[in-house]
Amino acid sequence: MLEGQYDHKKIEPYWSEKFAEIFRANPDTPKKKFCITIPPPNITGSLHIGHALNMTIQDVISRYKRMQGFEVLWVPGTDHAGIATQHVVSRELEKKGMKRENLGREEFLKFVDEWREYSQKRIMEQMKKLCLSVDWSANRFTLDEGYRKAVAKAFAELYKRGFIYQGDYIVNWCPSCKTALSDLEVEFSEENGKLYYILYPFEKGLREGIYVATTRPETLLGDTAVAVHPEDKRYKDVNEVFVPLVWRKVKVIRDEKVDMNFGTGAVKITPFHDFADFEIAREHKLEGIKIMNEDGVITYGDYEGLDRFVARKKIVEDLEKLGLLQKIEDYKIRIGKCYRCKTIVEPLVSKQWFLKMKELSQKAIEVVETNKVKFLADQWKNLYLSWMRNVRDWCISRQIWWGHQIPVSTCKECGEKFLNYDGEQEWNSCPKCGSEKSEREKDVLDTWFSSALWPFAVLGWPEQTKKLKAFYPTDVLVTGFDIIFFWVARMIVMGLFFTEEVPFRKVYVHGLIRDEKGQKMSKTKGNVLDPLDLIEKYGSDSLRFSLCVLSSQIKDIKLSEKTIESYYHFMNKIWNAAKFVIMNVENPKKNFQPKTLPQMWILAKLSSCIEKAKEYFEDYKINQAAMEIYEFFWNDFCDWYIEISKVEMQDDKISQSAKNTLFFVLETSLRILHPFCPAITSHIWDEMRGKYDIESESEFLSYAPFPDFEYKEETCLEFGEKLISVAKEIRSIKDEVGFKVSDKVQAKVLTGDDKELKRALEENIKWLEKLSGANIDIIEGEEVPEGFIPSSGKGVVVAISSEGAKLKESIQKMGKELAETEKEFDRVKKRLSNTDFLEKADTEVIQEHKKRLEELGIRIEFLKKRIEILSKFANK
RNA sequence: AGGCGGAUAGCUCAGAGGUAGAGCGUUGGCCUUACAAGCCAAAGGUCGAGGGUUCGAGUCCCUCUCCGCCUACCA
Secondary structure (H helix, E strand, O other): OOOOOOOHHHHHHHHHHHHHHHOOOOOOOOOOEEEEEOOOOEOOOOOOHHHHHHHHHHHHHHHHHHHOOOEEEEEOEEEOOHHHHHHHHHHHHHHOOOOHHHHOHHHHHHHHHHHHHHHHHHHHHHHHHOOOOOOHHHOEEOOOHHHHHHHHHHHHHHHHOOOEEEEEEEEEEEOOOOEEEOHHHEEEEEEEEEEEEEEEEOOOOOOOEEEEEEOOHHHHHHOOEEEEOOOOHHHOOOOEEEEOOOOEEEEEEEOOOOOOOOOOOEEEEOHHHOHHHHHHHHHOOOOOOOOEOOOOEEOOHHHOOOEHHHHHHHHHHHHHHOOOEEEEEEEEEEEEEEOOOOOEOEEEEEEEEEEOOHHHHHHHHHHHHOOOOEEEOOHHHHHHHHHHHOOOOEEOEEOOOOOOEOOEEEEOOOOOEEEOEOOOOEOOOOOOOOOOOEEEOOOEEOHHHHHOOHHHHOOOOOOOOHHHHHHOOEEEEEEEHHHHHHHHHHHHHHHHHHHOOOOEEEEEEEOOEEOOOOOEOOOOOOOOOOHHHHHHHHOHHHHHHHHHHHOOOOOOEEOOHHHHHHHHHHHHHHHHHHHHHHHHOOOOOOOOOOOOHHHHHHHHHHHHHHHHHHHHHHOOOHHHHHHHHHHHHHHHHHHHHHHHHHHHOOOHHHHHHHHHHHHHHHHHHHHHHOOOOHHHHHHHHHHHHHHOOOOOOOOOHHHOOOOOOOOOOHHHHHHHHHHHHHHHHHHHHHHHOOOOOOOOEEEEEEOEOOHHHHHHHHHOHHHHHHHHOEEEEEEOEOOOOOOEEEOOOOOOEEEEEOOOOOOOOOOHHHHHHHHHHHHHHHHHHHHHOOHHHHHHOOHHHHHHHHHHHHHHHHHHHHHHHHHHHHHHHHHO
16 A cells, blocks of 8 residues: 655665665576677766766666567776876875875875775765666776786787887876876867967078968977978078077978968977977977976976976076067967866976777777668767867876876886786786896876776776676767767777677767756756756656756757656646545456446557667667656556546446456556656555566565557547547536536437447546536537537537537637638648549548548537637527 | 757757657646645747748758757877
8 A cells, every 4th residue: 555645765776776686687597688888987086967867868778678588787886087096086185185205105095095985985875766677786987806817918919019109299298196197178268369470580680581370379489490381482592590598490381281371371390399390200200399397397408497488488588688579469269178177278298108909999980881880869979979089199108196107117127118917917027038127107097998898898908707708898888979989989999899898789879967047067066967866856766867858969958957757746646546546446456347438448559658668678769668658657547547546446347347458458558657767666566566566576666577468449549548538528618618527418429420420428427427528419420509509629519508608718819710720621622632642642632631621610600609609609 | 170969838858751749847726535746727839040842741861040069199
C-alpha cells in the first residue's frame, strides 16, 4: 500500500544505496554484452548539472539495454586532471600558507593524493544520488596502479615504434602554471589591444627604413628577420634593416604568407616567440633568440629582469624617445589564455615531447568516414574529420608534478636516453654503456594521454582480461561536443593503435546546459543550478526526467527550475495512479482477455507506446522516448482509462477485467518508465511485488524485461478515440453554454446511419454519461432535435438540451470558422480538379483529399445549421 | 574570413513533401472519494524574409537577415 503523498525523500535514499550495490557485470555470461565507459569527471571539483545530464543519458541507455536482456557493464571512474588538480591543490595550500615549491615534489604529491581521496568520495556520493546503474566494483582512476602500467606500456610502444620524439619546439606556455599547454588548452578571446608601428631603419641613427606593425613590441628583442611579400614593390630593393634598440642587422626575407595589405606589409620575425614566425624561420633557416624565461620575464639585454608587460611599456617608451615609433592604433587582438588559470599564454620555445599524429590519424579518419564509429548526430562527424585532417603533432609533456611521469631516463655517463619502464619491467642501467647512473625525466604526460586509453585501460588492458574480451569494443560513448578533439579523437587514435579495434561504435554527442536565458552557467554569474540542490528539492527522478525530455543531440539545453518542477508533478501523477490501482485491485489475473472497448483501447495504446518507445531508444532519441511514455501515461491512462475504470469496476461482469487491465497497464508502464525514473518505479514495483504475484526472474525492476507486449487493434483505437471525442464534445458544449462540469444535462448523440458507432455507443453509455456529465440519447440520422444545441466539434455530432443554457460566446467565432472552412473547401476542390494533381499524386493521397472534401462539405452545412440554431437561441 | 547550427504559439522546444503539435504560461470554470503537485474547457501560429523545384513546401534547393558555436599565422 502506498502511503500518503509522493515524497522523493522517502524513496530515493533507499534506492540510491541499493542501485550502488546491485549492478555487477559478469563477463562469463552467455548473454549479449553492452558496455559504456563513463567520461571520467575531473577530481577538481564537484559535479555540475552538465555531468548530471551526461550521466543520466548513459544511465537511461544502460538501463534500457539491461532490460532488453543485455549484460551491461557501465564503468565509472575519475580523471586525475593534471594541471587542473595541481592548480586547485596549490591554491588550497596557499590558503594555509604553504607553497608547492617549498614542499618539494614528494610532499606535494601526498597532499594531492589526500585531495584525490576526498574528491573521489564526493563524486561517488553525488553519482549515487543520481541513482545511476554503474558497476562500482569496476571503478577506475586514470592514475591507479593498473592504469600506470597501461600508460607506461602505451608510451613504450609508441616510443619504440618511433611515434614519440623530443624536440625544441614552440609551445603555448603558461608562465603561471609553468608548463606547456596543448593547442586545445588555450582559450582565445578578442580583446582591445594596440598595434604599434615601429621603424626598422637602414642604419642606426637613420630615420629611413621599413615600418613594421606589431601587437607585441617587446618581442623585437628576439627578431632575426623582417618579412615582406615577394611581389611587394615597395620593398623590392630592401635587403637589410636594423632591429631598433638592440641594433641587430637582420635580413629582409620574402614570403608569400605575408599580407601586403595589412599594416605596412612588413612583418617582424621572432622565431622563438611566435608560432607563425617559428614556421617561417624554419623554412628560411633563420636562427632564433630566446629572450624570455619560463616566468615570462625578459632575459635579454638592457631589459633583463623585467616582466614581459613591464618590458613592453619600457620598450615603447624607449622607441618613442628615439623617434622610432610612428604611431599606435587601437586594435582588436586575439589573446590566448591558459584554460585553467586564465594567465596570458606566451609562445615559447622549449624542449618537449611530441606524438607524431599524421600517420596515426589515418585509420582514425577512415573508421569515422566509414561509420565504424558513428557520430550521433551526424554533423559532429564533419567537425571531427576537419580537425583530424589538419591534425598537428601533439605536445604530450607537461612540466608539472601530478601525473604519469614520462618513463624515460637519461644516462649520466653517455647521455643516452632510454625507456625505464614499459608497464612490466623497470630499468636503471643504461642499455648503451651499462652505467647505473641515470636521471629520470621530470615531466609528466598530458592528462589526455592517459584519458585516451580509457575505454580499454579500464577493462584491464594491457592484460587480456575476461572483461576486455567480453566488453570491448564498447558500444557507445556519451559526451559533450566540447571534448571531441581533446578526448574522442584521441581515444579513437589510441584504440585503433593498441587494440586494432574502434574503442566504441557510437558517439552520442549532447549539448551543453545553459540557464533559462541561454547563458552559460558560471559561478561568477551566479546562475548555476547545482544538481544536488535540485535533487534535494525535486528528487533525482524529476531531474532525470527533465534532462531526458530536454536532451538534444544538436542544441544546447536551456534549463530552468520550472521545467524540473513540472516533471516533479509527473512523478506525483505516477505515484497517485499507482496508489489508485493498488487500492482498487486485489487479485489481478495474468493472461486475461480485455472485455470492453476501453480496455482494448488502452491496451492498443499501450502497445503502440511500447513500439514507438523502442524505436526511439534504438535511435538513441531519448527525449522522444520520454515524451511518448509521458503522454501515454498521463493523457491516455490517467485521464481516460483510470476514469473509465471507476465505472467499469461497479459492474460485476466486467469489474475483474477492468482490474486486470489497470494492473497490467500500470505494471507495464513502470517498466517503460524505469530507465528514466528508476527510484519511484522501483519503489512502486516493489510494493506491487509485495501485494501481487508478479512473475519476474529478478527481485529488481532494473532486471525485469522491457515490455514486448503487442496488441494491434486498429478498430479499437478508432472507436476508442471516437467515443472519447463524444465525451469531450459534450463537455465542451456544456462549458460553452455555461453549464458546470457537475451539471447533469440531456444530450443527444447523432449516429447518422453508422450502425457500428451506434452499437459502440450503446455498449459504452455508462461511462460516457459519467465522464461527460450528461444523460445521453443515441439517435439515428443527422437532424439536431428541436430545443438542442449542437457542439462545434468535428467528429460525431452531439447536442445538449438548451434548457438552462446561457450562450457565452458570440456566434462571430463560428462565422470565422465557417469562412475558414469554406476557404479550405475551395482549396481542396481546386486541387482535386487539377489534372496534374490527379495524374501525379498517389492514389491514396487523392482518396484522402476526396474524403476530406466530403467532410468539409458536411462541416460547412453543419456550421451553417449551427449558426442558425444558435442565432435563434441567442435571440430568445 | 571560413565552417556548422538555430530561427515554428507569450516562453521552452518537438516535428518534417499531402488537415500546424506538446509542455509551461495565460483566461474561464471546478475541492468530481488516486492526485488542487489535480480536473474540465478555451484563447493563441502567413512555421525569420525573398526566390526556386513540385500537382502540392515549415518540410527539398538557392539568396538574404538576425542569433549562437567552432576553426584560422593577417603581424
